Amino acid sequence: MPNMRLTKNPMPSQDPTVRNANFEEVALGYTEEMALDEAQRCLNCKQKFCVSGCPVRIDIPAFIHETAQGNFEAAYQIISLSSSLPAVCGRVCPQESQCEGQCIRGKKGEPVAIGRLERFVADRHNSAEHAEVSVPEKNGHKVAVIGSGPSGLTCAGDLARKGYEVTIFEALHLPGGVLVYGIPEFRLPKAIVQREIEGLKALGVKVETNVVIGRTLMIDELMEEMGFEAVFIGSGAGLPKFMNIPGENLKGVYSANEFLTRINLMKAYRPDASTPIQHGRSVAVVGGGNVAMDAARCAKRMGADVTVVYRRTEKELPARREEVEHAMEEGIRFLFLTNPVAIESNEQGWVSGIRVQKMELGEPDASGRRRPVPVEGSEEDLPMDCVIMALGTSPNPLIKSTTEGLATQRWGGIIVEEETGKTSREGVYAGGDAVTGAATVILAMGAGKTAAAAIDAKLSGNA
């Protein structure tokens, strides 16, 4: 008999007044008792709506069924058939708009906490000892992967399991992409990502860091001189957007990507770190997406008084609801219907404030959301000593210059065949944010999987 309680088991979390001053994980994870209880809320529906909401089609009812029986390792193995990063996805996937958004229990009450169960099962697996993986026999084919974010890691893993000799080339000094340089430690502990990367290395994947494709090496060199028969581009969308308002190049203005990279990848929050970062007292974060929430919550933990400045209302905030609630609980202030028009400086050229303008919502724009319209004569100055721009990112144009004939969209996204990830350049595949623009971890993983299958089909002669 399923458990018909209408609400999810709540996630145990650090107290907001404690966690807003540390970088330890906010959500603490289910206990075994909670996981068993939550799993019993699943109705094991014949028509698996939740699976259709999952971009990599995990057999969710099957893994939850095993969880409800206490067969946690069997549950993990079911998830692993479709996802190579369950401990990551259990933490950062937007389940509310994917699997849980489709869950039948959500019609009357809350959906089954699929993400929390995925995290529980993955953490359980990771905390146990497992037999060493056997390195698959090599099939004689060499593939290069550019970028070590979720798309690159997934593509590399799938190919290595089939015997391909895979080398990942990563521009930064540590692999992991946004999982290590963007998403903060308090949402995704870096040890989890590190473990996934060690798993790939154990399969024989080589990881070459500090190699910028397009500067250190070109795609043409990889293919024509170094013997790689196929290349997967998973270089993400790391180029930040700005507003082009006066004062954006003052000292004390960061793109969210730079601010988060200094904190997460370069550990600026640690007292022993030598990474320079401005410890602003009053920080404005401009934007309303997940990246803005991460930047605001990091700045708060660095000791600042933080204000998120967003030009629409709370209802239109694009960030996950859970992240917004966490930010609010942690004492971050939100100024809605407000837009910066200039950043002001002191005599030394440092940020001293922002000039903002009130907005009101007009007619819907191309995105279907009501367009913010400035209110005449509503400008005011807010004193600030640091401004973080979190307005979105686009693919870095560098990658296009690395080979002839790589077709891209006007905004920089690489053009691919949807079913295979094949680009216009023979032997070159692409996926993740480099193709879609800023999206999600699970979509990037899905794209890495698609491309790995297509590369395998081509190189093994089954295409």
Ligand SMILES: Cc1cc2nc3c(=O)[nH]c(=O)nc-3n(C[C@H](O)[C@H](O)[C@H](O)COP(=O)(O)OP(=O)(O)OC[C@H]3O[C@@H](n4cnc5c(N)ncnc54)[C@H](O)[C@@H]3O)c2cc1C
């Ligand atoms: C702050 C932040 C928070 C986010 N939070 C979430 C979340 O909660 N949930 C979610 O699902 N998604 C989230 N996202 C989005 C998600 O992280 C991305 O969609 C995903 O990481 C894209 O994966 P990817 O493999 O395409 O690229 P990335 O993760 O961006 O990895 C690309 C890698 O390629 C490397 N690279 C780039 N150019 C080159 C080159 N020329 N040569 C060699 N290497 C290169 C980069 O250094 C990087 O390591 C967030 C993004 C950010 C920035």
